[in-house]
Amino acid sequence: MTSARSSGSNASAPAHTHTKLLDDRRFRTLLSDEDWGRLPLATWRRFSKRVADGDSVVYVGVVDEVSFSDIGWWFAQVARLIGGPLPTGRDTGVPMIVTVTEDGASGGQTWMRICARKTGFPQVIHSAKRFAGPTGLEEYVGFGVSMALRIAVEDQTLTFRSAGYGLQLGRLWITLPQSLTPGDLTVTHSDLGEGAFRFTLDVVHPRHGVLIHQSAVFREAVS
Known part of the structure; x- marks a missing residue:
């Protein structure tokens, strides 16, 4: 299936005004060939598309599910002190x-x-995805706080799971104690066909259970 994905890279994609599309292998290198080959073609295309420096890709969607536990809601409010990443x-x-x-x-x-x-x-x-850190992928949310991510394919769904939180001081990455983190964060990207995909975010604390759940359905904006 991996070779089938490669041959499909020349297929037509949505047009982007003034946007140069480049082949992006940054996410692919974080997965085995077998896992990458299990992704739906539409997901493979989204995560193989790299635009030129300063250019953007825009996705528009609707939030269809959101829930908080009492502790999760307060944690999300406190997180505003570091930029409100939740x-x-x-x-x-x-x-x-x-x-x-x-x-x-x-x-x-x-x-x-x-x-x-x-x-x-x-x-x-606001956040930044960087292809660096202990797992090769991290999310930086500001104020020196970053989160290492592990990427996997589960039932044709691309999954990002937290693998530790840290405070970045220059080139030094200091692991934060569990008591200062929200717990395990999981983000999924599931293709729904016909150009749509579902994004979910779940935060689960080892002691307090599910803190936050959010789901939204997106499509790429075409100019």
Whole structure:
């Protein structure tokens, strides 16, 4: 199946105005050939598409599920002190936009998530994916805080799981104690066909159980 994926890389993709598409092997190198070959073709294309430095890919969607435990809601509010990397609202049926911008300086990607609210201003979450750290992939949320990620394929779903949280001081990465972290964070990307995919985020604490769950369905914006 891996060879089938390679031959499909010349298939037509959605057009992007003023955007140069490049072959991206950064995610692929974090998986075995067998796992990469089990991904649906549409998922393979999304994570093989690299734009030129400073260019962006935009995904538009709708939040269809969100829930918090009492502890999870308070943890999300406290996390605003380091930039608010977790969802804070309970609204469903609201638009969500994700912009992925290539960052040539770091060799990674800057992610911006804009989630509307039924009242008030939308929540904006910034983070950066860097192909570095102990697992080869990490998410930096600001204020020196980063999270190592392990990537896997589970039932044709691309899964990102936290593998430790740390405080970055220059080139030094200091592991944070579990008491200062929300627990295990899992993000999934599941292809739904016809250009749609589902994103889920789950935060599970080893002692307090499920803290946060969010699900949204997206499509790539075509200009």
